[in-house]
Amino acid sequence: AKVQGKGHCEVFDARMHAFAINQLNLETDLRRALERHELAVYYQPLVNLANGGIEGFEALARWQHPERGLVSPLEFIPVAEDTGLIVSIGRWIMQEACRQLSAWQAQFPGLQAKISVNVSGVQFAQPDLADTVLQVLEDARLEGRYLKLEITESVLMHSSEGANAALGRLQKREVQFLVDDFGTGYSSLSYLHSFPIDVLKIDASFVRRMAVEAKHDEIVQAIVALARSLKMEVIAEGVETLASLARLRELKADFGQGYVFSPPVDAQAATHLLASRPHW
Ligand code: C2E
Ligand code: CA
Numbered sequence: 001a002k003v004q005g006k007g008h009c010e011v012f013d014a015r016m017h018a019f020a021i022n023q024l025n026l027e028t029d030l031r032r033a034l035e036r037h038e039l040a041v042y043y044q045p046l047v048n049l050a051n052g053g054i055e056g057f058e059a060l061a062r063w064q065h066p067e068r069g070l071v072s073p074l075e076f077i078p079v080a081e082d083t084g085l086i087v088s089i090g091r092w093i094m095q096e097a098c099r100q101l102s103a104w105q106a107q108f109p110g111l112q113a114k115i116s117v118n119v120s121g122v123q124f125a126q127p128d129l130a131d132t133v134l135q136v137l138e139d140a141r142l143e144g145r146y147l148k149l150e151i152t153e154s155v156l157m158h159s160s161e162g163a164n165a166a167l168g169r170l171q172k173r174e175v176q177f178l179v180d181d182f183g184t185g186y187s188s189l190s191y192l193h194s195f196p197i198d199v200l201k202i203d204a205s206f207v208r209r210m211a212v213e214a215k216h217d218e219i220v221q222a223i224v225a226l227a228r229s230l231k232m233e234v235i236a237e238g239v240e241t242l243a244s245l246a247r248l249r250e251l252k253a254d255f256g257q258g259y260v261f262s263p264p265v266d267a268q269a270a271t272h273l274l275a276s277r278p279h280w
């Protein structure tokens with residue numbers, strides 16, 4: 001048993017070593033990814049459940065690594081956060097997404113679609129957050145009312161007065177704020193009063209299981225009711241089946257996002273999607 005124990009230990013060490021090297025390589029590669037144009041923005045439609053049209057898109061980062069292939073944001077965003085690279089990467093993603101929407105507005109006159117961009121905790125804590133966002137909007141010639149910033153519940157819970165002031169400045173320009181992964185963070189809801197929140201995005205874990213577990217259906221109902229009483233809009237993410245789509249319509253959730261409509265797609269495919277004026 002002793003020998004086996006030692007063996008396990010060596011295997012473990014080897015794995016830890018491999019993991020550490022992997023992270024190190026990722027970090028080095030990530031530093032070069034921006035200059036080498038390996039990062040891209042994908043777009044996933046947010047659907048207005050009342051009329052079935054496209055309400056907007058969420059911008060999602062993708063990394064086309066020369067050797068590893070497509071690296072998931074679940075893998076590289078944490079590395080980007082740990083190293084502070086998320087500040088320049090996040091800014092680039094916001095720029096790219098705003099420029100793309102501005103281009104779509106020129107191509108499709110009267111387009112009312114909005115763009116949602118994820119803002120990580122590290123970005124949210126930057127003292128120049130508001131200046132950065134306003135500069136991006138100006139460079140892209142995009143009005144603030146077309147931009148939504150997605151901030152996770154846990155980041156909002158831990159944020160400072162400074163961040164709150166930044167949101168206030170952006171709110172004056174009609175930028176909207178959305179609580180991402182709502183329901184997974186913390187039990188206290190007091191932050192909902194402290195920040196100018198416009199939209200709650202119900203976490204996919206509730207939406208995916210609502211059809212099979214009554215409890216999850218009830219949680220979704222409760223979040224929709226909470227959003228109503230706080231005069232906020234509500235998005236359901238992770239809408240994968242026609243059954244959950246039908247149920248969300250019954251519950252009068254405002255918007256849906258998920259594979260039942262479309263996965264995240266590249267800019268060209270998103271342009272085709274807009275041109276085809278889908279109706280779900
Ligand atoms: P998120 O913000 O919760 O984004 C939603 C994720 O759910 C996306 O994963 C999307 O592709 C996936 N998804 C969409 N529809 C469905 C569905 O019907 N079922 C299921 N199971 N999943 C669905 P993705 O693109 O891999 O991104 C993962 C996470 O990485 C994001 O979660 C977000 O936290 C982070 N992330 C992605 N892009 C960025 C970014 O530009 N900046 C920051 N800070 N974080 C990002
Ligand atoms: Ca998000």
Ligand code: CA
Pocket residue numbers: 180181201203204237
């Ligand atoms: Ca989410």
Ligand code: CA
Pocket residue numbers: 181
């Ligand atoms: Ca999530």
